[in-house]
Amino acid sequence: MIRENLPALQVVIPLMAAPICILFKNGRAAYGIALAATLFAFGAAISLLTQVLGVGPISYELGGWAAPWGIEYRVDYLSGFVLVLVSGMGVVVQLFSPASIKREIDEEKHYLFHCAFLLCLTGLLGIVITGDAFNVFVFLEISALSSYILISLGKHRRALTSAYQYLIMGTIGSTFILIGIGLLYMMTGTLNMADIAARIGPVATTRTVLAAFAFFTVGVSIKMALFPLHLWLPNAYAYAPSVVTAFLAATATKVAVYVLIRFTFTIFGEHFAFEETPVATLLMPLALIGIVVASSIAIFQKSVKRMLAYSSVAQIGYIVLGVSFVSVTGLTGGIVHLFNHALMKGGLFLAVACVVLRIGSDRIDDFAGLGRRMPVTMFAFVVAGLSMIGVPLTVGFISKWFLIQAAIEKGWWPVAALVLLSSLLAVAYIWRVVEIAYFRKPPEGEDRITEAPVSMLLPMGALILATIFFGLNTEATAGVARQAAEYLMGAVR
């Protein structure tokens, strides 16, 4: 019974748990509920992914109404993979959060934090699992609205203006996506993704469908902070509470990339998306410029969170680059990097959260001497940083390997060279932090600073171990990613 309805429960359990958190009005009780719901979501996601790997894609009819009339939930290789990623990051961040939010969020708002966190998780999981285009918009707004709230919980008053800015940009983005979905519905008369894909053929070259695709692509580019539509991201990440930053950086933009992949490959089809329209020739330069420009800006930031935020914009560039190759290898690279970047950026932001807990600041100068004072945290930072650079034995290497391979397959040597060169920019910004933390003397009278509590070190350590584990054992991630890429490319008509 539970197993059959797992796709629905995947979304419904966190959704139902959110208002229960409000009813208790108590931080501890709310935390218990949120943790239980997130753990359940993680378990459900793993179970769904193993089912998909065993027997192929699962289709679930919500309320017993058959698709295309009813809403269909659909788990295939890609969505199963992203579900595990999102819910897994949810579990890590939830385990990590108690000590961190105690310092960064007022005690009486804790239950609200857990409620908003669960809603955000619900939205993200919903976007990934649904097979209905309009449903994507609804879940997109659920996750977006709750992430505005999460960001505005930051202590600094700038958190409010950043959340406001994100709200304006995010709403424009999702309204663009809604227009795109509307125009698609106009031409095909259906909202089910598989059904749209089946009916779009005869009308694919009409101006309405082209407009739909244009609106959709711009909207989703805002959502995933593709350069040059990334302006909301650095402030939002810099001023949000540290755990929120870690969670959003690891999941929210990744899910937006998922939406891009899902719509371009499954709905519009790669033939339409990349041959009838110049999207690939548009996405690739933007991705490359984004990688170089955002990495360069990252080098000059004074706040570590902000630096990592700009690095996130660059990393989105790598993922989109992988997608824009329109080949199985490229797409595999994009999907693998989507997963890997979530692990390492999650790890980096959690390490920064540990530092913020102890010294109350994320300014790069305040990191002086932390290599001695907080050895475990800084070690985690270094390992995740190495992965960000793409050093072998870490996950970052795997993604870059696939991306470079995809570029060479196409014979685009300059792109391959640029991917390699941009790693040097990552060396520059990661090294700045490492240098100050390990080689600069701490200011006088700062002997009180000690290592972060074990409750935070363990989840962070788990992520760091994962970056190495999946760097050595590529079969788990790259295997599934390749399967997903082949399935997406094969879904072409």
Add this chain to the structure above:
Amino acid sequence: MDYFGLYNYWIVIFLMMTGFYIVISRDNLIKKLIGLNIFQTSVFLLFITMGKVKGGTAPIINHHFDTYSNPLPHVLILTAIVVGVATMAVGLSLVVRINEAYHTIEEDDIHLVEEEP
């Protein structure tokens, strides 16, 4: 092509651009939100318009009629309206908090305050 017959779509585009322009050009945070709301409303109208069937009546079964408008876009827009209301509510409450923190809701003034050390 019958351009005038599709006048609803002209209204949609006009409203959409009006809202978008307000979002971009205004400094006042509340005016920006109103612009955003107009922008969203234009999309509601777009959906409702495409649900109209020529000669069709309201989609309530009645043996006097045999042509009905498509009810699905109406239902979708009910959801989208709820989303719009929620966005507006969150946006306005953020503006209230910004006003408490900065004592102004003009974007330029907020930037000025931020630049002071």
